[in-house]
Amino acid sequence: MYDYAQVHVLYTIPPAIALTIVLGPLFTRRDIFKLGFLLAVAVTYTIPWDSYLIRTGVWTYPSDVILGPKLFDIPAEELFFFVIQTYITTCLQILSNKSVVTATFLRNEEDRRDAVGRSLKNWKCAGQIIFGLCSVLPIVAHGGQSTGTYMKLILGWSAPVLLVLWTFAYQLLVALPWTKTWLPVFIPTLYLWVIDTLALRRGTWCIESDTKLGIQVWPHLDIEEAVFFLVTNTLVVWGSFAYDNAVAVLDAFPDLFPSVAGTPSPASLLQALFLPTSEYDTARIQSLQNALAVLARKSRSFYLASGVFTGRLRIDLILLYAFCRIADDLIDDAPSSEEGDMWVQHFSNFLDSVYSTEHDPERFEQALAPFPAKAQSILVSLPTSKLPPEPLYSLLDGFRIDQQFLRGGPQQGLPIQTFSNLERYASCVAATIGELCLSLVYQHNPDRLTDEAVQQKCLAAGGQMGRALQYVNIVRDVATDAQGGRCYIPNEWFSNPSATSPDMHNQEVAHHRKLILDIAFDTYAKNRDAIEDLPRYAQGGVRVAVESYMEIGRILRERMQQGKPLDFTGGGKKGRASVPRSRRIWVGWKTMAGWRGPT
Structure with missing residues (x-):
């Protein structure tokens, strides 16, 4: 029946x-x-x-x-x-x-x-x-x-x-x-x-x-x-x-x-x-293809989060993040400080030409000329008309700080002497990206109704959250940074600050890593509620981007509590800590469903 x-x-x-x-x-x-x-x-x-x-x-x-x-x-x-x-x-x-x-x-x-x-x-x-x-x-x-x-x-x-x-x-x-x-x-x-x-x-x-x-x-x-x-x-x-x-x-x-x-x-x-x-604009399509390829290789957390964003916001965020990754690769991977400085100057020239009031096509072409072809395609499509210039120039300042490590010299010449130095560095390389991402969010807001005070509050919180994510990045990469002659743990924290190469695997460094990670989670906890004040269409994507990266911090914290080494990958090999794909997907889904990660 x-x-x-x-x-x-x-x-x-x-x-x-x-x-x-x-x-x-x-x-x-x-x-x-x-x-x-x-x-x-x-x-x-x-x-x-x-x-x-x-x-x-x-x-x-x-x-x-x-x-x-x-x-x-x-x-x-x-x-x-x-x-x-x-x-x-x-x-x-x-x-x-x-x-x-x-x-x-x-x-x-x-x-x-x-x-x-x-x-x-x-x-x-x-x-x-x-x-x-x-x-x-x-x-x-x-x-x-x-x-x-x-x-x-x-x-x-x-x-x-x-x-x-x-x-x-x-x-x-x-x-x-x-x-x-x-x-x-x-x-x-x-x-x-x-x-x-x-x-x-x-x-x-x-x-x-x-x-x-x-x-x-x-x-x-x-x-x-x-x-x-x-x-x-x-x-x-x-x-x-x-x-x-x-x-x-x-x-x-x-x-x-x-x-x-x-x-x-x-x-x-x-x-x-x-x-x-x-x-169809072939050059535009190729720039998107190149940007997405960079993102898939270099930032799996943001690649996952990008799937939650929609429309032109998603495209512009991919182009922005690809720009940041290209700059990081060309400058950080330079074999010498002189070549690194040269790439910083090339990026500075590019920004000067883009934000110039004269709009000189010849100057723009000259600024693009030094870059590889794939990088050029991404730079051409960078949505600079929707991005404030100051954070982009500040990002270059962060790369200049990185280059100081390659110049050698006496211990007092190292750029991260104090926690204030670390804060400034994190502001340059990460808080700026948070501000740029939120600038795109507000530019693409389909509702167009935004309280100016709330927007400024969210932009400030975005900068703080960017610093928190950078602190997680620093804790994760202590060993790999040391191999490249860099140490982002404030030099004054060490019991022997005059040492030119502190042991990255001793208990003192482990204590400092825990301290920076605690600061990251404290900063995250104080600012994550600001996400609820963002335009509704972007809240989910921002949550996923933040939680996906903070999950790296949670894995690091778990391993600290269990007494396990921090320098590993999802497959158990030596190297950088990462979140397995299945866990990233699970975190992304729970975040979109309204789950709030532990602090």
Whole structure:
């Protein structure tokens, strides 16, 4: 009795609830809009087709397996199936693509330098031919026999939409890894095949034998049912990617779309979808690709956190952080203090040219010339119009402090003599980044309503939090810094401050590391509540960025309490402490769900 309702209670509602729990904290405005839009389209487009199948007897439902209410002869349980299937599949697509910066997969197909982009033309044409033929086939194959009617109706209903979606989303569908594109199709399809098999065997719904081809994938699963669930899940996933493609175009090219709403309007989405790929800015796309590659290699914590931010804020934060990492690599990895100083000067010249009121293109090109090609692409896209210059110049001051270690000389010449020196250094290299990140947050705030006093309070707290994160970084890297001739523990703290090379593994250093870590957690505890005063759309991402990095501090503190060595990696080798990927993901999810880490 009421078997169809039991199918939902036992098989469809539980995974929907599970996905809601997992994905709920990660939902953004855009995710919710996409989900609502796809649900509306799926239900309205499927109702006429499903009603026709029922009225013509292609499939039927025994009266004793349904609750009774119907819409256009469609049982309420069937209508709910439209909703629950679309919801589950869309959630899987959103979840599997959270880490993807979709704009980096766009291609200008007319750019002769891009072989991948040129090959996409062939994929587009091939797909259009296939789905065009599938759209025509049911009409051509129409005859007096009822055999195969169900398959013809499936193709006639789905193929035209697949053709349109392929035309709008083929770049992402081809360029993205199959785990991002096809896994969200295959997982719910296989699951629904199993459910359908059980329902057909129990007689929950029936397919008229005269309308089938008589082919079964396995016992009780007709080929038509298998194709139906494969096609419907493909429609949902491709619809999701068509939306993602439109949003990526809007976000990636500010020159073409100067202003983009937090939740783009249908008109702007269509405008983006119909934009010829020949107008895509290849240089801009390459700069995003280079920046993301730098981030993935050099800052796994921020790379994780970047997936929680959305839109142009996410892109600009990636570019900003990549700039910082490039500067750190070029200056810190310089073989001599002279070369390090040279790179500091190159970055200073670049900032001078960018923030000059004269806007001299020739001067800008000259400032870019010394940098490697990939670094140049990132520097060109750095959103300097949204960034105050002072923190960027202060960041260079921090690099100048680092260079003092390489110059050698007497002990009193070392830059970190006192805790005040350490505070100033942390302010230069980390508090500045906190201020720059929050500057972008306020520049991209979709609500645009910000109390000036609250904003200044948050910027100050962001600077303090940056210092806290830098203290964690210093505690983690004591041994590796010592190998490079650096020690950020204040020299006056040592019992023998005149020693030119303190032992980085003795109890005295362990005590100092604990003291700096305690200061980091104290600073973090005093300033983390300010995150709640940030614009709501950015709170989650900032929380994840902070908590992901503070988790390194928690691992260090745990090892201190257990008496274990601090100089290790997640794999147990000697080196820098790091947070295993699974733990980073867990911390990120808990943070988005409202969990507050221990202080």
